[in-house]
Amino acid sequence: MFRPFADWLATTPVSAALQNAAWVIPVSQSIHIIGMSVLFASALMINMRLLGVTRFGRPAAQLVRTLLPWMWTALGALLATGTVQTIAEPVRQFVTPAFWAKMSMIVVVVTMTAIFMHHLRRKAADGDGAAKRPSGTRLFAVLSTMLWVAIIICGRLIGYTSAFYQ
Numbered sequence: 001m002f003r004p005f006a007d008w009l010a011t012t013p014v015s016a017a018l019q020n021a022a023w024v025i026p027v028s029q030s031i032h033i034i035g036m037s038v039l040f041a042s043a044l045m046i047n048m049r050l051l052g053v054t055r056f057g058r059p060a061a062q063l064v065r066t067l068l069p070w071m072w073t074a075l076g077a078l079l080a081t082g083t084v085q086t087i088a089e090p091v092r093q094f095v096t097p098a099f100w101a102k103m104s105m106i107v108v109v110v111t112m113t114a115i116f117m118h119h120l121r122r123k124a125a126d127g128d129g130a131a132k133r134p135s136g137t138r139l140f141a142v143l144s145t146m147l148w149v150a151i152i153i154c155g156r157l158i159g160y161t162s163a164f165y166q
Helices: 003-010 012-021 026-051 059-088 091-094 097-122 137-165
Strands: none
Touching: 003 012, 003 091, 012 059, 026 059, 026 137, 059 091, 059 097, 091 137, 097 137
């Protein structure tokens, strides 16, 4: 379905320029990996706090206030580098089911995170005691962690499986 669009995009001057610059894709991928590391580490620290794995240290709401800007900045970097990679190699991206699974999960986890973090900030005092945690806190933390891990796996699968679909 997306193959004609990917073929067309691959022939555009912007895509050709990105494809012909030998440094663009490796640099973009390196920044993408660093951004994913920052985003995943931040999400994992928050989720572990919400699960009660780390009982000492800052309250969950304070941890969220500290780490959320890092997460959103990393997400912006990921979107920028992902766009560069997609324009540079559109057929590789658009024909692979792992790409579409990754994009779908990103939409879900980012929406989920934005809603939950807004809720957590409003009820900051309720975020830390095991008996006082807002309902759904544990479910959010587990689902969020699982989705980020699945997104990372799908990202790797794009490179490993794209040849099967071209």
